[in-house]
Amino acid sequence: MKLLKIAALALGLTVLAGPALAGQMKLIIATEGAYPPYNFVAADGSLQGFDVDFAKALCVKLDAQCDIIKQDWDGMIPGLIAKKYDVIVASMGILPEREEKIDFSIPYYQSPTGLVANRNSGITAGADGYVDPATLAGKKIGVQRSTGYESYARKTWPQAEIVVYDTSESADLDATAGRVDARFDDFIVLKNGLLAGDSKDDFARVGNTWPETAFGSKGEGIGVRKGETELLNAINQAIKDMRADGTYKTINDKYFDFDIYGG
Numbered sequence: 001m002k003l004l005k006i007a008a009l010a011l012g013l014t015v016l017a018g019p020a021l022a023g024q025m026k027l028i029i030a031t032e033g034a035y036p037p038y039n040f041v042a043a044d045g046s047l048q049g050f051d052v053d054f055a056k057a058l059c060v061k062l063d064a065q066c067d068i069i070k071q072d073w074d075g076m077i078p079g080l081i082a083k084k085y086d087v088i089v090a091s092m093g094i095l096p097e098r099e100e101k102i103d104f105s106i107p108y109y110q111s112p113t114g115l116v117a118n119r120n121s122g123i124t125a126g127a128d129g130y131v132d133p134a135t136l137a138g139k140k141i142g143v144q145r146s147t148g149y150e151s152y153a154r155k156t157w158p159q160a161e162i163v164v165y166d167t168s169e170s171a172d173l174d175a176t177a178g179r180v181d182a183r184f185d186d187f188i189v190l191k192n193g194l195l196a197g198d199s200k201d202d203f204a205r206v207g208n209t210w211p212e213t214a215f216g217s218k219g220e221g222i223g224v225r226k227g228e229t230e231l232l233n234a235i236n237q238a239i240k241d242m243r244a245d246g247t248y249k250t251i252n253d254k255y256f257d258f259d260i261y262g263g
Helices: 002-011 050-062 073-081 148-156 168-176 187-192 229-245 247-255
Strands: 025-031 039-041 064-070 087-093 113-118 140-144 161-165 182-186 203-205 220-224
Touching: 025 050, 025 073, 039 050, 050 064, 050 087, 050 229, 050 247, 073 087, 073 220, 113 187, 140 148, 140 168, 148 161, 148 182, 161 168, 168 182, 182 187, 220 229, 229 247
Parallel strands: 025 064, 025 087, 140 161, 140 182
Antiparallel strands: 087 220, 113 182, 113 203
16 A cells, blocks of 8 residues: 555654565554453453454554554553554544644544442432432542543532542442442443443443533544644545445444444
């Protein structure tokens, strides 16, 4: 793919040697590995999940050789800027404050957001179908640090105590241990966490889910460094191609029973 070979040289990306791989881009892709079902570490130590499968398919479309690495969420954008890796595929919402630091692809999915509470917490829905803010007074809500969920919860529910965690998994553990009353996150994450397994009878979704646009997010995007326009354009085209040729649907159906592309 001539465009990508030129892009690799222009962007300073690693180009592999050898006859079979001459001119092929090598990309290092970062994901979190702690946000199931989107990305997580399997029992054998491998990175798995929707983001990981999507990243692998993306690399096929880009004709690139890729390494996918685990990166803690708090260091995700700083690591990209510092050139520890070339691309972020980690269910990162396209938010204005992030767009000031890095560039994003077109959205590759949109997720519903929900609040899940302990059934004994007293947190209930209001007449509008969403959580009643009055019932959150004095309650502890667990969120992941540096996310749109944290920002929204702090701004919208000042009467509640917002407790932040490095990972969504840590927040779930504290919820099951009774240290927080509720969790606010991507609803698919909550559905596969608190609403599954041993804790499923202790928790319930409160009211309606929210679309990502409620938090100012355009959806989840793939992050690249500022100015790497040719790489970004190639990624955008690859996303469109994956939607058109059925690749996206195959990955989608492995993890979800609805089309997550449109929310």
